[in-house]
Amino acid sequence: xxxxxxxxxxxxxxxxxxxxxxxxxxxxxxxxxxxxxxxxxxxxxxxxxxxxxxxxxxxxxxxxxxxxxxxxxxxxxxxxxxxxxxxxxxxxxxxxxxxxxxxxxxxxxxxxxxxxxxxxxxxxxxxxxxxxxxxxxxxxxxxxxxxxxxxxxxxxxxxxxxxxxxxxxxxxxxxxxxxxxxxxxxxxxxxxxxxxxxxxxxxxxxxxxxxxxxxxxxxxxxxxxxxxxxxxxxxxxxxxxxxxxxxxxxxxxxxxxxxxxxxxxxxxxxxxxxxxxxxxxxxxxxxxxxxx
Amino acid sequence: xxxxxxxxxxxxxxxxxxxxxxxxxxxxxxxxxxxxxxxxxxxxxxxxxxxxxxxxxxxxxxxxxxxxxxxxxxxxxxxxxxxxxxxxxxxxxxxxxxxxxxxxxxxxxxxxxxxxxxxxxxxxxxxxxxxxxxxxxxxxxxxxxxxxxxxxxxxxxxxxxxxxxxxxxxxxxxxxxxxxxxxxxxxxxxxxxxxxxxxxxxxxxxxxxxxxxxxxxxxxxxxxxxxxxxxxxxxxxxxxxxxxxxxxxxxxxxxxxxxxxxxxxxxxxxxxxxxxxxxxxxxxxxxxxxxxxxxxxxxxxxxxxxxxxxxxxxxxxxxxxxxxxxxxxxxxxxxxxxxxxxxxxxxxxxxxxxxxxxx
Amino acid sequence: xxxxxxxxxxxxxxxxxxxxxxxxxxxxxxxxxxxxxxxxxxxxxxxxxxxxxxxxxxxxxxxxxxxxxxxxxxxxxxxxxxxxxxxxxxxxxxxxxxxxxxxxxxxxxxxxxxxxxxxxxxxxxxxxxxxxxxxxxxxxxxxxxxxxxxxxxxxxxxxxxxxxxxxxxxxxxxxxxxxxxxxxxxxxxxxxxxxxxxxxxxxxxxxxxxxxxxxxxxxxxxxxxxxxxxxxxxxxxxxxxxxxxxxxxxxxxxxxxxxxxxxxxxxxxxxxxxxxxxxxxxxxxxxxxxxxxxxxx
Numbered sequence: 001x002x003x004x005x006x007x008x009x010x011x012x013x014x015x016x017x018x019x020x021x022x023x024x025x026x027x028x029x030x031x032x033x034x035x036x037x038x039x040x041x042x043x044x045x046x047x048x049x050x051x052x053x054x055x056x057x058x059x060x061x062x063x064x065x066x067x068x069x070x071x072x073x074x075x076x077x078x079x080x081x082x083x084x085x086x087x088x089x090x091x092x093x094x095x096x097x098x099x100x101x102x103x104x105x106x107x108x109x110x111x112x113x114x115x116x117x118x119x120x121x122x123x124x125x126x127x128x129x130x131x132x133x134x135x136x137x138x139x140x141x142x143x144x145x146x147x148x149x150x151x152x153x154x155x156x157x158x159x160x161x162x163x164x165x166x167x168x169x170x171x172x173x174x175x176x177x178x179x180x181x182x183x184x185x186x187x188x189x190x191x192x193x194x195x196x197x198x199x200x201x202x203x204x205x206x207x208x209x210x211x212x213x214x215x216x217x218x219x220x221x222x223x224x225x226x227x228x229x230x231x232x233x234x235x236x237x238x239x240x241x242x243x244x245x246x247x248x249x250x251x252x253x254x255x256x257x258x259x260x261x262x263x264x265x266x267x268x269x270x271x272x273x274x275x276x277x278x279x280x281x282x283x284x285x286x287x288x289x290x291x292x
Numbered sequence: 293x294x295x296x297x298x299x300x301x302x303x304x305x306x307x308x309x310x311x312x313x314x315x316x317x318x319x320x321x322x323x324x325x326x327x328x329x330x331x332x333x334x335x336x337x338x339x340x341x342x343x344x345x346x347x348x349x350x351x352x353x354x355x356x357x358x359x360x361x362x363x364x365x366x367x368x369x370x371x372x373x374x375x376x377x378x379x380x381x382x383x384x385x386x387x388x389x390x391x392x393x394x395x396x397x398x399x400x401x402x403x404x405x406x407x408x409x410x411x412x413x414x415x416x417x418x419x420x421x422x423x424x425x426x427x428x429x430x431x432x433x434x435x436x437x438x439x440x441x442x443x444x445x446x447x448x449x450x451x452x453x454x455x456x457x458x459x460x461x462x463x464x465x466x467x468x469x470x471x472x473x474x475x476x477x478x479x480x481x482x483x484x485x486x487x488x489x490x491x492x493x494x495x496x497x498x499x500x501x502x503x504x505x506x507x508x509x510x511x512x513x514x515x516x517x518x519x520x521x522x523x524x525x526x527x528x529x530x531x532x533x534x535x536x537x538x539x540x541x542x543x544x545x546x547x548x549x550x551x552x553x554x555x556x557x558x559x560x561x562x563x564x565x566x567x568x569x570x571x572x573x574x575x576x577x578x579x580x581x582x583x584x585x586x587x588x589x590x591x592x593x594x595x596x597x598x599x600x601x602x603x604x605x606x607x608x609x610x611x612x613x614x615x616x617x618x619x620x621x622x623x624x625x626x627x628x629x630x631x632x633x634x635x636x637x638x639x640x641x642x643x644x645x646x647x648x649x650x651x
Numbered sequence: 652x653x654x655x656x657x658x659x660x661x662x663x664x665x666x667x668x669x670x671x672x673x674x675x676x677x678x679x680x681x682x683x684x685x686x687x688x689x690x691x692x693x694x695x696x697x698x699x700x701x702x703x704x705x706x707x708x709x710x711x712x713x714x715x716x717x718x719x720x721x722x723x724x725x726x727x728x729x730x731x732x733x734x735x736x737x738x739x740x741x742x743x744x745x746x747x748x749x750x751x752x753x754x755x756x757x758x759x760x761x762x763x764x765x766x767x768x769x770x771x772x773x774x775x776x777x778x779x780x781x782x783x784x785x786x787x788x789x790x791x792x793x794x795x796x797x798x799x800x801x802x803x804x805x806x807x808x809x810x811x812x813x814x815x816x817x818x819x820x821x822x823x824x825x826x827x828x829x830x831x832x833x834x835x836x837x838x839x840x841x842x843x844x845x846x847x848x849x850x851x852x853x854x855x856x857x858x859x860x861x862x863x864x865x866x867x868x869x870x871x872x873x874x875x876x877x878x879x880x881x882x883x884x885x886x887x888x889x890x891x892x893x894x895x896x897x898x899x900x901x902x903x904x905x906x907x908x909x910x911x912x913x914x915x916x917x918x919x920x921x922x923x924x925x926x927x928x929x930x931x932x933x934x935x936x937x938x939x940x941x942x943x944x945x946x947x948x
Contacts, residue, residue: 033745033751037742037757037761040760041757044764044819045763047767047775047776047779047819048763051775054778062781062784063778063781063784064788065781065783065785065786065789066785067785107672107675108672110669110671111668111669111672113668114665114669117668118661123669126669126673130676135935137879137880137903137931138880139880139923139924140924140925141680141683141687142924143683143690143906143920143921144683144686144687163675163679164679164680167671167672167676172672183375185374185377186377188342188371189377189438191344192342192364192365193390193391194365194366197668208379208381210381226768226769226770226771228882228883229882229883229907244768248886248887251773251777252886252887252890252891256777256778258778262775262778265771265775269767272766272767276766280759346661
């Protein structure tokens with residue numbers, strides 16, 4: 001902010017005659033910026049704190065707004081584990097998220113590479129069409145998609161949740177953008193070294209682009225883990241439900257047991273939170289890469 | 293024995309033709325340099341030889357075999373790229389052995405060949421490093437090493453020195469020349485730097501706009517350029533071009549009048565040309581003599597003089613026409629002086645209005 | 652021509668790389684979209700459908716619940732998207748200052764809500780905004796309100812909670828895009844402006860905003876699509892009914908209810924879903940036109 005003072009001082013030399021120190025207004029501005037950022041940060045983080053505190057309080061305390069740690073943690077945990085087949089639910093979530101992520105990365109990165117490396121007029125047109133489709137809301141295909149899944153007798157299966165999401169236009173686009181930074185001379189060198197195209201992809205492209213894959217992994221994993229509407233539609237029996245669906249069901253109860261529900265929410269958020277903190281840099285980089 | 297030949301080779305992208313019919317024979321063990329301004333098609337031509345670009349029309353033979361449709365890895369070539377194109381996730385050793393791994397060569401054999409190449413290039417202490425841990429010059433050597441390991445019939449170099457600083461470039465140039473002597477293989481080398489071309493090549497191929505302007509030994513191109521483009525492109529400083537008109541013609545000689553130099557006349561041993569035609573007289577900076585020593589004298593205003601120690605370049609003009617003159621004796625000429633220099637007919641070249649050489 | 656063999660092989664390889672994705676997209680996206688377009692002209696309950704021409708579109712205009720949902724969705728869109736974009740932009744500019752301390756900490760904190768699933772955070776908000784909950788208590792302690800607000804049973808405040816919740820969840824997300832774009836701007840442009848004596852607000856208005864225009868457009872379009880598809884939060888807050896008295900019912904929730912809750916009316920729900928497609932298309936077009944207009948002037 002000292003730079004701002006310099007600029008305004010240059011524009012209005014009179015300001016410099018003030019008895020106050022030259023950067024007084026700079027300090028004020030800076031303090032306001034810090035204050036506002038602190039408020040924003042507090043608002044952003046408070047619900048997480050609330051969530052953790054909530055796991056230790058009874059539902060009655062939570063509704064009364066008790067924001068300090070209580071002693072009901074074990075009680076909440078016990079209620080949750082007796083009401084929910086936690087192992088089963090986590091297995092469902094983990095299976096769907098992991099398999100879905102691996103397949104999405106494989107299929108979508110292949111396509112992103114293909115679109116960028118092998119340009120042709122027809123393929124460019126197709127790519128343009130895909131970008132247009134990106135703006136079509138899921139609601140518009142939800143009903144036919146459900147009918148298709150029902151007719152194929154795939155309701156209540158993992159396949160029904162995973163397969164329709166595997167070819168992600170957004171991730172294809174993301175990989176195509178990232179591939180623009182892949183040095184084409186590496187591909188040339190690999191060709192001269194005798195590699196077939198799929199070998200170039202496997203032995204050169206994938207290892208070279210590993211940070212792109214890392215960022216995409218986080219994005220796709222989170223999307224799959226947190227996916228709600230589609231699993232809600234196709235997973236209708238208790239033994240197939242994901243943690244996200246369970247949390248929603250617990251919240252939607254007529255009188256929700258918030259202590260237990262917040263305990264479940266922590267469990268549902270923990271994996272993504274851990275991944276975020278482990279790979280924070282990659283994640284932000286990945287997000288940045290998508291805009292460039 | 294011809295190691296590589298191009299017959300009527302063309303390349304087009306859609307309707308745009310970038311290589312417009314190239315015929316060329318390259319002898320075994322020859323060091324050939326493709327040189328030309330950017331966009332002349334020299335890199336495209338090299339990539340066609342490598343198999344990285346398809347040949348739209350014409351024939352490519354390497355070692356007597358038609359190679360148009362052969363996979364790049366089976367053409368008996370190896371290539372060194374401008375950016376070196378080292379695989380960033382592999383060590384130097386793995387980079388150098390990568391091609392052999394995919395050719396199904398046994399592990400011990402790969403180790404031996406990589407070791408041999410590393411010894412030639414003094415890369416042994418670097419074998420277990422990753423490319424990002426190497427300096428520019430070291431990366432360049434690894435790229436060359438990777439090519440050597442494959443034991444190719446023909447080495448292709450695509451502007452290999454353009455990413456290096458000036459000092460390193462001179463050093464690597466000498467290194468490459470030494471390597472050619474040692475390996476005794478055919479090398480095709482692309483550059484836009486005519487100094488590299490002059491110093492490295494056995495044969496220079498000058499390209500412009502997708503066609504070959506001239507093929508020849510470096511000094512032949514320098515002394516006897518086929519046209520105004522080659523005359524201007526080869527040599528530093530550039531050849532001076534003085535506009536003139538043919539005023540007289542006799543058997544075996546014609547006389548031209550220099551437009552900007554008080555109608556100074558010069559008679560040249562040239563047989564073609566028509567009286568009245570506009571022409572260009574080409575004179576190299578070092579071929580101007582002292583006043584009266586040549587066949588015509590011209591007087592110029594000095595703009596700037598560059599004193600390089602062993603020699604000096606004088607930038608001068610006459611009526612707005614800028615010339616560069618090399619003068620060994622005039623060490624302290626400065627601006628706002630007038631000098632008179634002479635042109636010798638036997639050192640001057642004559643070009644017609646389309647840039648063709650008149651002989 | 653034999654000459655083209657290498658070229659043809661390359662061409663086929665190109666198709667091979669994109670084929671798996673294209674097949675899946677065709678099957679699970681393009682086919683359902685076309686089907687739903689066809690469906691939107693069908694009338695009837697359950698699987699007994701017959702061609703109804705424009706009957707569904709007629710029904711739309713007379714369906715108060717649909718009009719309610721459309722209105723609600725628009726309210727969310729018109730109020731929430733601008734607030735969030737401006738907030739994200741200001742935060743990004745503040746955080747782009749290299750001399751700011753704790754930048755990383757602030758950035759992480761403000762971005763953190765994105766990690767939360769839509770369901771998890773709507774659960775959190777539901778518990779925080781309970782009648783005697785922490786939000787009401789805090790507001791009362793600060794003397795901003797005198798009596799607790801009945802957040803979820805008042806139609807107005809129910810909308811406010813949803814807008815607050817979405818803003819909480821997505822502001823950091825948009826901010827990251829702006830930060831990225833800001834970091835791509837050559838610093839010397841700002842240095843030149845400073846030397847030229849351009850004040851801070853003018854640097855923001857005449858340098859930052861125009862240079863960020865493509866990203867602002869991108870995030871606005873993305874946010875528009877997201878808001879018009881609003882579902883998870885509302886479903887979770889209101890146990891799926893969009894209450895109180897349809898005041899938070901969104902188009903996506905209405906489609907869901909038409910399909911899975913009431914006697915299924917596939918044709919009609921497809922028609923409603925195409926309303927979203929058309930609205931998204933129109934809004935994106937308008938946003939593009941506005942962005943282009945400013946550029947030419």
